[in-house]
């Protein structure tokens with residue numbers, strides 16, 4: 001930082017002003033003082049002298065005492081009254097011998113010296129020289145003082161106007177200076193702060209009492225700057241102000257430091273807000289999963305030492321999805337808020353309650369005396385929730401299933417306890433809902449094997465142990481190949497092929513399905529394009545899409561990328577989606593289907609007939625294909641009901657303009673029945689199971705029904 005500096009004027013010889021009412025005296029004086037070291041000006045009266053002094057820089061005045069009108073004393077008095085000439089040296093020149101009184105009067109009116117006529121010119125010149133040197137020093141001093149004052153004013157204005165608080169603290173930790181900003185932050189005056197101990201304002205956990213024990217002092221001793229961001233100041237009004245501080249040693253002799261204070265209240269408030277948003281569920285105001293985990297973690301840390309018991313309850317609503325789907329999201333939200341309120345009033349104020357998923361709640365019971373108490377609570381919760389109530393004018397019945405895991409029996413850490421409670425909850429659901437279950441060791445065994453399976457799935461993904469096989473789909477009338485459905489296989493070392501029915505649900509739960517699904521898209525499409533041109537150009541490739549994958553907003557982008565990359569016509573790609581995936585979120589489904597339609601890919605409903613089979617959605621959704629579930633095909637020749645269902649589905653498909661595929665056709669009798677009922681396409685072991693790529697590449701374009709099942713040419 002630099003301060004503006006006055007530039008120095010070029011050197012000029014000093015000016016003497018000779019004042020005398022007599023012309024001859026003036027001339028004589030001028031002649032006498034003729035000298036290159038100074039310039040001489042003259043004035044013939046007191047008035048002329050004052051005018052000259054106003055208009056010119058004059059370093060010394062030789063003043064005649066006796067003059068008409070305004071005498072020398074008067075001139076001197078007036079000069080001393082004007083700032084410009086207050087200090088200008090005056091030598092009185094007098095012809096007559098002065099009395100002691102007159103000399104004193106002269107000094108009193110501002111004379112610096114007297115010289116009496118007749119005088120020795122040498123002496124006068126010495127006097128003048130000495131006075132000029134003196135005057136020169138005085139002026140320099142005045143100039144310096146002026147500069148110093150300006151610098152001080154500049155610094156003071158910087159300190160006064162800085163938005164940051166600035167303190168100067170001495171070696172003893174005592175505040176020497178406080179600027180207005182810091183005084184304002186602390187809601188006091190700078191004078192209140194000055195002379196007090198800085199430590200008395202600081203608040204931070206672990207801060208020592210004595211200044212000399214503080215790290216700020218140690219840093220200062222080493223000559224280093226210390227910055228702290230998480231400290232508070234006590235204000236004069238008794239509040240705590242969050243601030244950031246920097247302590248920098250002042251150089252030189254001052255043995256003190258400058259402390260810059262930044263008001264952090266806005267930032268901290270923002271942080272606190274973000275932190276609370278991160279752990280609370282906006283819909284119910286309860287904790288969210290993260291908040292619950294934090295609470296459980298910290299409780300566990302305390303409980304481990306105290307030897308207390310605690311319990312974790314996992315509560316899942318029964319029938320919530322139905323309400324959400326039939327009454328809409330707003331009603332669903334209302335139900336969740338209602339349930340949250342019911343749970344809250346059931347629990348003690350210090351029990352911890354959270355919503356950790358759509359309709360999943362967790363409860364942490366602190367200091368549990370008996371495990372039975374947890375069961376009592378669970379029972380009460382189920383009762384509270386399982387009453388009829390009205391939502392949007394509609395009567396709805398809810399239910400809840402609860403799993404209980406106690407510490408330390410069922411799990412020693414956060415993950416263990418949550419998993420145990422979750423398992424127990426599934427067990428309660430399996431046992432018929434509206435129940436609670438304690439976690440048991442058998443569940444643990446199942447959990448362990450699941451965990452191992454999950455682990456090996458992760459490895460399988462890394463090591464590319466997956467493979468696709470292709471099951472042909474045949475036009476029933478002509479025997480022409482429609483295309484292939486790609487089916488996923490997991491080649492597990494030492495175990496053999498694992499059925500997707502076993503591992504797909506696990507992939508879904510662990511969200512690993514997206515990685516595998518992506519692999520299926522890429523591999524399926526690129527392998528399909530290795531088929532002979534006659535296939536490649538017209539046939540359809542069907543890919544299975546899991547519910548999780550289907551609900552992903554990124555599905556469309558992923559597909560578009562795959563199609564672009566491999567240059568496959570969208571109309572040759574069919575996605576198979578199960579009914580339950582479509583029913584999960586109706587709004588989202590409609591949107592997703594429209595987008596897929598726009599992209600140009602086909603959509604089939606898989607396993608049709610096993611789920612809701614609602615006619616309403618068939619009407620609303622944009623679909624291409626219905627795949628009749630193989631259970632109906634397996635039973636249709638024996639069961640009239642199943643036959644009726646199959647023929648109705650075929651009829652329905654025709655009326656809605658959808659292609660119908662019969663799955664799991666194993667016998668010629670089934671195939672003939674389907675032909676006579678005008679089913680369009682079949683798929684099943686009668687023709688072939690899923691074939692490795694090499695066999696699919698050699699599959700005939702048109703099938704010979706006489707030579708079934710299809711045997712690949714060796």
Ligand code: C2E
Nearest residue numbers: 487488499500501504520544545546664665666684685686
């Ligand atoms: P899905 O989509 O209904 O697939 C048809 C299943 O029926 C396949 O079992 C197939 O091998 C079997 N199948 C075909 N013809 C017959 C038959 O004549 N008789 C009998 N009994 N079964 C037959 P797979 O390959 O074990 O697949 C099981 C399920 O796994 C599939 O059911 C599908 O939902 C899922 N899946 C398979 N591959 C994938 C995939 O790549 N991604 C996703 N998300 N799911 C897949």
Ligand code: CA
Nearest residue numbers: 485544576606
């Ligand atoms: Ca399928």
Ligand code: CA
Nearest residue numbers: 606607627663
């Ligand atoms: Ca199916």
